[in-house]
Amino acid sequence: MTAPPIIKVRGLRNSFGEQVIHDDLDLEVCRREILGVVGGSGTGKSVLMRSIIGLQKPDAGEIEVLGEDMIDRSEDEAKNIRRRWGILFQNGALFSTLTVAENVEVPIHEYFPYLVPPLIDEIASFKIAMSGLEPEAGPKYPSELSGGMRKRAGLARALALDPELLFLDEPTAGLDPIAAAAFDELIKSLHGRLELTVFLITHDLDTLYTICDRVAVLADKKVIAVGTIPELLSLDHPWIQEYFNGPRGRSAAISHKEPVEA
Amino acid sequence: MWGISRTNSRCMAGQEQIAGGSRETGDGAGDTYRVAGALTITRAATTAREIEALQDPLTIDLAQIHKMDTVGAWIIYRAVRDRRAKVIGANPEIESLLEQVGEADRPVLIHPEEEGGLFRVLDELGTWMAELGQTLVGLLGFLGATLIGFANLIKHPKRFRINAIVQRFDVVGVRALGIIGLMSFLIGVVVGQQGAVQLEQFGAEIYTINLIGRITVRELGTLMTAIMVAGRSGSAFAAQIGTMKITEEIDAMRTIGVSPIEALVIPRLIASVIMMPLLAFFAMMMSLLGGGIFVWLMLDIPPLTYVQRLQEVIPMTDFYIGIIKAPVFGFIIALAGCFQGMLVQGNSEEVGMRTTNAVVQSIFLVIVLDAVFAVFFSSIGWR
Numbered sequence: 001m002t003a004p005p006i007i008k009v010r011g012l013r014n015s016f017g018e019q020v021i022h023d024d025l026d027l028e029v030c031r032r033e034i035l036g037v038v039g040g041s042g043t044g045k046s047v048l049m050r051s052i053i054g055l056q057k058p059d060a061g062e063i064e065v066l067g068e069d070m071i072d073r074s075e076d077e078a079k080n081i082r083r084r085w086g087i088l089f090q091n092g093a094l095f096s097t098l099t100v101a102e103n104v105e106v107p108i109h110e111y112f113p114y115l116v117p118p119l120i121d122e123i124a125s126f127k128i129a130m131s132g133l134e135p136e137a138g139p140k141y142p143s144e145l146s147g148g149m150r151k152r153a154g155l156a157r158a159l160a161l162d163p164e165l166l167f168l169d170e171p172t173a174g175l176d177p178i179a180a181a182a183f184d185e186l187i188k189s190l191h192g193r194l195e196l197t198v199f200l201i202t203h204d205l206d207t208l209y210t211i212c213d214r215v216a217v218l219a220d221k222k223v224i225a226v227g228t229i230p231e232l233l234s235l236d237h238p239w240i241q242e243y244f245n246g247p248r249g250r251s252a253a254i255s256h257k258e259p260v261e262a
Numbered sequence: 263m264w265g266i267s268r269t270n271s272r273c274m275a276g277q278e279q280i281a282g283g284s285r286e287t288g289d290g291a292g293d294t295y296r297v298a299g300a301l302t303i304t305r306a307a308t309t310a311r312e313i314e315a316l317q318d319p320l321t322i323d324l325a326q327i328h329k330m331d332t333v334g335a336w337i338i339y340r341a342v343r344d345r346r347a348k349v350i351g352a353n354p355e356i357e358s359l360l361e362q363v364g365e366a367d368r369p370v371l372i373h374p375e376e377e378g379g380l381f382r383v384l385d386e387l388g389t390w391m392a393e394l395g396q397t398l399v400g401l402l403g404f405l406g407a408t409l410i411g412f413a414n415l416i417k418h419p420k421r422f423r424i425n426a427i428v429q430r431f432d433v434v435g436v437r438a439l440g441i442i443g444l445m446s447f448l449i450g451v452v453v454g455q456q457g458a459v460q461l462e463q464f465g466a467e468i469y470t471i472n473l474i475g476r477i478t479v480r481e482l483g484t485l486m487t488a489i490m491v492a493g494r495s496g497s498a499f500a501a502q503i504g505t506m507k508i509t510e511e512i513d514a515m516r517t518i519g520v521s522p523i524e525a526l527v528i529p530r531l532i533a534s535v536i537m538m539p540l541l542a543f544f545a546m547m548m549s550l551l552g553g554g555i556f557v558w559l560m561l562d563i564p565p566l567t568y569v570q571r572l573q574e575v576i577p578m579t580d581f582y583i584g585i586i587k588a589p590v591f592g593f594i595i596a597l598a599g600c601f602q603g604m605l606v607q608g609n610s611e612e613v614g615m616r617t618t619n620a621v622v623q624s625i626f627l628v629i630v631l632d633a634v635f636a637v638f639f640s641s642i643g644w645r
Contacts, residue, residue: 101372115307121372129366138370162331
């Protein structure tokens with residue numbers, strides 16, 4: 001791809017006290033791709049995402065998102081960039097005192113307060129429908145939703161402002177295989193329709209095979225490799241080999257090489 | 263003229279055009295709305311207003327659009343749906359976007375429906391009464407379960423968790439000494455000061471000592487301690503047990519065969535029942551100390567006179583009243599705290615609510631019981 005990358009991380013260093021999470025980490029995410037980020041527990045996948053979206057101030061390094069330098073931006077400037085991305089946190093992070101529909105409206109109210117309420121309600125309605133939720137879910141509170149519905153509601157809120165960039169933190173964790181597959185489908189179709197770039201943290205091998213264009217592997221405090229799954233398989237890093245060629249990896253690979261036609 | 267709004271999105275290739283809509287009035291056959299540039303959420307309000315103002319039958323020309331988001335598509339879709347507007351010049355991408363928002367056109371209720379007026383008041387009142395009844399029954403049931411737990415422990419004294427109890431002694435009692443001491447000292451000072459101001463008018467400052475002595479020993483020492491323990495320990499009991507319920511620790515205990523009543527509730531109950539009288543005694547002494555220092559400094563009554571006078575004016579029954587109430591209050595506080603903790607289910611929000619309930623409930627019950635005690639003790643002649 002010749003277009004400039006949508007996310008560019010250079011020499012990132014993160015540490016908590018003595019413990020160094022990232023050291024001299026580089027990563028580029030291309031426009032319009034779905035990048036899966038994998039790595040063992042504790043390799044700092046979530047910390048990487050938090051650094052990119054500005055929730056975690058790195059010790060050193062450069063982070064560029066949508067062509068803008070993210071380090072030490074003023075709150076006003078950062079706001080303009082934040083408008084252009086959507087984030088789905090691991091457990092949805094829905095505001096528990098608001099209904100699902102009100103949750104979706106929060107970013108719209110924040111950035112476009114002059115829109116008339118009926119239009120905002122309509123926008124929230126079709127975002128909820130686009131995220132695959134039933135209309136009945138709109139007036140419900142997050143505590144009344146199942147795990148899968150909560151993720152969809154979180155996705156509806158992330159999509160509220162038609163972001164160019166979508167961050168997903170383990171979107172299929174804790175979902176049953178059917179719901180997880182449906183969520184993968186949803187992300188894939190939204191990605192195709194809405195021209196999204198997706199940064200996706202996952203442990204789900206099926207998700208990697210089904211929807212990711214490229215996969216970045218986090219290990220040894222760095223991104224040790226980025227590429228398509230066949231490219232990664234040709235490397236002989238022990239963790240990568242074990243990850244993709246372990247029993248789970250192989251069964252996921254088989255099921256995606258010979259898709260069962262209905 | 264039609265307002266032209268600038269888009270501020272600097273995205274994509276960085277060569278956004280200024281988008282604007284223009285109207286053409288056809289030969290008596292309605293209006294044509296022509297938009298150019300980017301039709302996104304940034305200019306949604308303007309676009310919606312512009313389309314609103316046009317005459318039917320409407321034609322929308324999208325040939326000049328080079329960027330559209332779902333909100334823009336929604337506004338166009340809405341015009342097509344409601345006013346049968348004709349869309350021309352849409353490229354395949356825009357067509358597909360229009361199709362998508364069309365598919366997602368399912369009205370969603372934003373807020374839960376609520377009954378209005380009198381019906382709602384009645385509904386809430388009914389719910390509230392039902393909840394109150396359930397809580398009382400539940401509390402009674404919990405009391406029963408606790409007593410059964412006690413009986414089991416007496417039958418099998420080896421299951422008695424002495425370490426847990428001693429640990430609670432520390433948390434409920436020893437660590438509360440600082441704050442209860444300070445609070446009681448200040449209460450002694452305040453009672454003395456307020457009393458002195460009023461009694462001075464009759465030249466009866468010396469009776470300030472009667473006031474301090476009797477009110478702190480008989481009432482305030484125990485009551486204020488109970489309120490402090492409810493806020494400090496009752497809430498902690500509810501929060502600890504509630505969190506353990508959420509993390510399924512209580513279920514794990516049950517499946518292993520450990521009774522949560524024996525392991526969690528009884529140690530807390532015993533600790534509160536034993537610690538409350540000790541803390542109440544400590545509170546009484548600190549109040550008397552506070553009052554004593556006040557009368558010494560402000561009324562020039564020397565400490566020796568103060569102590570002598572206290573001995574004369576405080577009947578032993580006052581002390582008994584104060585101390586007898588304390589373990590009962592401790593029991594109520596621990597019971598309400600543990601009960602509310604056990605009621606937690608579902609999410610972490612519930613822990614906060616139950617903790618609040620525990621404190622409110624225990625303070626309320628303490629004050630009700632205090633009134634009952636007051637009537638009872640006066641009627642048996644302990645005045």
